[in-house]
Amino acid sequence: MRVLVIGATGHVGTHLVPRLVEAGHDVVTISRGAAKPYTASRAWAFVDQRQIDRAAMERTGAFGQAVRALKADIVIDMICFTLESAEQLVTALAGHVGHFLHTGTIWTHGYPTTVPTREEVPKSPFGDYGIQKAAIETYLLQQARLQGFPATIIHPGHIVGTGWAPLNPAGNFNLQVFSTLARGDTLALPNFGLETVHHVHADDVAAMFMDAIAHWNASIGESFHAVSEQALTLRGYAEAMSRWFGREPNLTFAPFDAWAVGQTAEDAEATWEHIARSPNCSIAKAAHLLGYTPRYTSLQAVQESVGWLIGKGLIKT
Missing domain, CATH: 3.40.50.720 (NAD(P)-binding Rossmann-like Domain)
Known part of the structure; x- marks a missing residue:
């Protein structure tokens, strides 16, 4: 063809x-x-x-x-x-x-x-x-x-994948979020961190x-x-990445408007765009009709991206 x-x-x-x-x-x-x-x-x-x-x-x-x-x-x-x-x-x-x-x-x-x-x-x-x-x-x-x-x-x-900056656990693309988790520093998340990304x-x-x-x-x-088999909550995503870096999660939470005060306008807007949608999508139809079986979980895909970014010196650990 x-x-x-x-x-x-x-x-x-x-x-x-x-x-x-x-x-x-x-x-x-x-x-x-x-x-x-x-x-x-x-x-x-x-x-x-x-x-x-x-x-x-x-x-x-x-x-x-x-x-x-x-x-x-x-x-x-x-x-x-x-x-x-x-x-x-x-x-x-x-x-x-x-x-x-x-x-x-x-x-x-x-x-x-x-x-x-x-x-x-x-x-x-x-x-x-x-x-x-x-x-x-x-x-x-x-x-x-x-x-x-x-x-x-x-x-x-x-x-996500090699060559790409992934959507982070705060729902935006600021690579400093991953550096914060890698150092074990406190990461603030909006609301209760229960919105999802997929x-x-x-x-x-x-x-x-x-x-x-x-x-x-x-x-x-x-x-x-x-999509991957399962979506991630922001909280679950942050906790998993903290442990991937060898740290225990150190998270705080605040209502979105209060949380946004401590962020750049660009990061706050990106987070709102993602958590307002909070996707959590089924792959049952694709699995049934096409035999689709994703090789990567969400975390595995993100971790490949983050590993590449660390290797490039774009995420400081």
Whole structure:
């Protein structure tokens, strides 16, 4: 099969492209620049890599036709963020592609109402990113079920792995949180630390794309969560990482508004964005229909990221 990956040098693409090559596919990739994958692989020597500025071509309405001209059997879109962008691509590819896989996000759910959250529950997305991704999902599923367009949507959680700074136990991306835990110093968490985050290793996301391709009949017209088996509470995450560093947890708690006073505006906003959603997503559907079995727990995936960051001197222990 000829497989086109749009946005292939990102974190998931770093793992997905070699998997596709090793599976015997003829792989072509599109990216805006000459960015390198996060980890090296000899498989990239067998990939036809094209540089195309998607945003510029979409403004002229030419991107969909450029993708269609590459004559791929399977198209994997890693970087579609607006409904208009999705519509342009689907219009060009309808009747000319055997499988179209879109990268969504668990943020399409907004706040959870039941946990673990299943893919089919009514959604209440908020924030432009989640709203747009939810609109894309609705559109693609309608096209699949009403027009026969062969779409599958994969919704990753908080992606982690080598080369990536993970979402930390305070619900933001400040690496000093890990340094604080490594030293055994006191870490303040918002509320009771019981909100959840749901990580996934980038290679497990790549594996789900491969599972969806392998189970074409089961994946068409469906969406799937790509996450680890279990979400983490902020408190549980902090305690586990403290012990991984060889320390006993030293945590304090405060209502969010009081906690935020001691944080930068950027960190407080990022934490609010994550704990307001508190994802805890089910993988039962993916396991049943695709045979998806993540290799990494949330903690294992995070620990790989943190180990890499320590090696780079970006986290001080």
